[in-house]
Amino acid sequence: MAKEKTFFTCTECGGSSPRWLGKCPSCGAWNTLIESLPEAGPGKNRLSGAGQYAGLAQAQAVMPLAAIEATEVARTASGIEELDRVLGGGMVEGGVVLIGGDPGIGKSTLLLQAMDALQRVGLPTLYVTGEESGAQVALRSRRLGLDASQVNVLAEIQLEKILATIEATQPAVAVIDSIQTIYSDQLTSAPGSVAQVRECAAHLTRLAKATGIAVVLVGHVTKEGALAGPRVLEHMVDTVLYFEGDTHSSFRLVRAIKNRFGAVNEIGVFAMTEKGLKGVANPSAIFLSQHSEPVPGSCVLVTLEGTRPLLVEIQALVDGGGPSPRRLSVGLERDRLAMLLAVLHRHAGVACVDQDVFVNAVGGVRISEPAADLAVMLSITSSLRGRALPKGFIAFGEVGLAGEVRPAPRGQERLKEAAKLGFSMAVVPKANAPKKPIPGLEIHAVERVDEAMAAVRGLG
Ligand code: TYD
Ligand code: MG
Numbered sequence: 154m155a156k157e158k159t160f161f162t163c164t165e166c167g168g169s170s171p172r173w174l175g176k177c178p179s180c181g182a183w184n185t186l187i188e189s190l191p192e193a194g195p196g197k198n199r200l201s202g203a204g205q206y207a208g209l210a211q212a213q214a215v216m217p218l219a220a221i222e223a224t225e226v227a228r229t230a231s232g233i234e235e236l237d238r239v240l241g242g243g244m245v246e247g248g249v250v251l252i253g254g255d256p257g258i259g260k261s262t263l264l265l266q267a268m269d270a271l272q273r274v275g276l277p278t279l280y281v282t283g284e285e286s287g288a289q290v291a292l293r294s295r296r297l298g299l300d301a302s303q304v305n306v307l308a309e310i311q312l313e314k315i316l317a318t319i320e321a322t323q324p325a326v327a328v329i330d331s332i333q334t335i336y337s338d339q340l341t342s343a344p345g346s347v348a349q350v351r352e353c354a355a356h357l358t359r360l361a362k363a364t365g366i367a368v369v370l371v372g373h374v375t376k377e378g379a380l381a382g383p384r385v386l387e388h389m390v391d392t393v394l395y396f397e398g399d400t401h402s403s404f405r406l407v408r409a410i411k412n413r414f415g416a417v418n419e420i421g422v423f424a425m426t427e428k429g430l431k432g433v434a435n436p437s438a439i440f441l442s443q444h445s446e447p448v449p450g451s452c453v454l455v456t457l458e459g460t461r462p463l464l465v466e467i468q469a470l471v472d473g474g475g476p477s478p479r480r481l482s483v484g485l486e487r488d489r490l491a492m493l494l495a496v497l498h499r500h501a502g503v504a505c506v507d508q509d510v511f512v513n514a515v516g517g518v519r520i521s522e523p524a525a526d527l528a529v530m531l532s533i534t535s536s537l538r539g540r541a542l543p544k545g546f547i548a549f550g551e552v553g554l555a556g557e558v559r560p561a562p563r564g565q566e567r568l569k570e571a572a573k574l575g576f577s578m579a580v581v582p583k584a585n586a587p588k589k590p591i592p593g594l595e596i597h598a599v600e601r602v603d604e605a606m607a608a609v610r611g612l613g
Contacts, residue, residue: 233267241392245367246325246367265293312352315335323366392412467529545576
């Protein structure tokens, strides 16, 4: 490819400059100029008036939807059940998957295992590594017990060479580990810059769509937990998966946050072992810390992520703060925590105004569903009062600004799972109360927050 002259555009106002500047010459914003390639084709501003496009290209035939054959996408299961589950059944022909997660959480490990599994069911695979040498990947494969692996490896970081290799070798699936290490010759920006990441991902996506080769991009995450690089990456690809979990514990969650070929919020659960990641088929109880006696500030939540209920311990610590108390949450949204504290104060008379409040979802799980509200509020109140919740206690339910407790989706399933694991008391939204009693489970159905507090002795 001939090198085209690049220029810089402002992500704020769209203004441009022939060279990089710290400050946009048009709108004055700082650090918004990113390198861009000129648009192909004739100048886009020259068009005006009716019939203006006729000379540019031939009109194409259109077809009513009903006349188009609705073909199911062709997928191949890797045989790694937990991964296939989040992908919606397996790798899709021409599909592009982006997989993000903290360093060291297991992205390379999982993908190497998956590529080997696909290779063994007869799909040619290519593993492009930009972070490690071929020898390092080989070392990992030996550790994983994949000594005879036929997965092809390419240690390369230049996009054009990678594209040419993929085209020439025609794998069914290609992994790029990671997108932040790849650079295109066409741009002068450094690998990992917004311009490079965007450009490289766009080329790889185009190749996937044109050839039917499935492409998996590994993406780094920033300290805040978002994928590094432009948001546009998430829009470009078909599926976005995130690795979650505490690197100090062995359990890992892989969550689909976008999936054009399957359900979102589906999760796959793995345990990191000496020999790589192993699927956990029955994950409901892995995020409970085993207290021998109940402790104040702890409440078990039954969350339902994807198709399986998961019991997660929510821990809170409320402690004397000062004039500007801190609110910190790990695994739960901080803004939501501020809102719940306000609702607690107003509608249940529980005041943490001058106290530091820390909330944590055990095991490094991220909980985004509002059904966690009630458990968060109960754990906070329990910590504030210094009173432990009863043994075998669970809760779930969304809480509104008016102090009302709203139902959670698929409440029956949540309750059944809790009963199965031996839990004996539940505080749940009224609309989630089962018609028939569940053996062994005492259920308190509530409509308001203060009722929920009153249902537990010592809190209300
Ligand atoms: P890795 O897949 O390299 O993480 P990422 O690509 O997301 O940065 O995983 C590295 C971690 O996993 C490292 O701390 C070692 C550990 N590990 C195991 O515990 N068992 C194994 O079999 C392998 C290969 C790695
Ligand atoms: Mg890696």
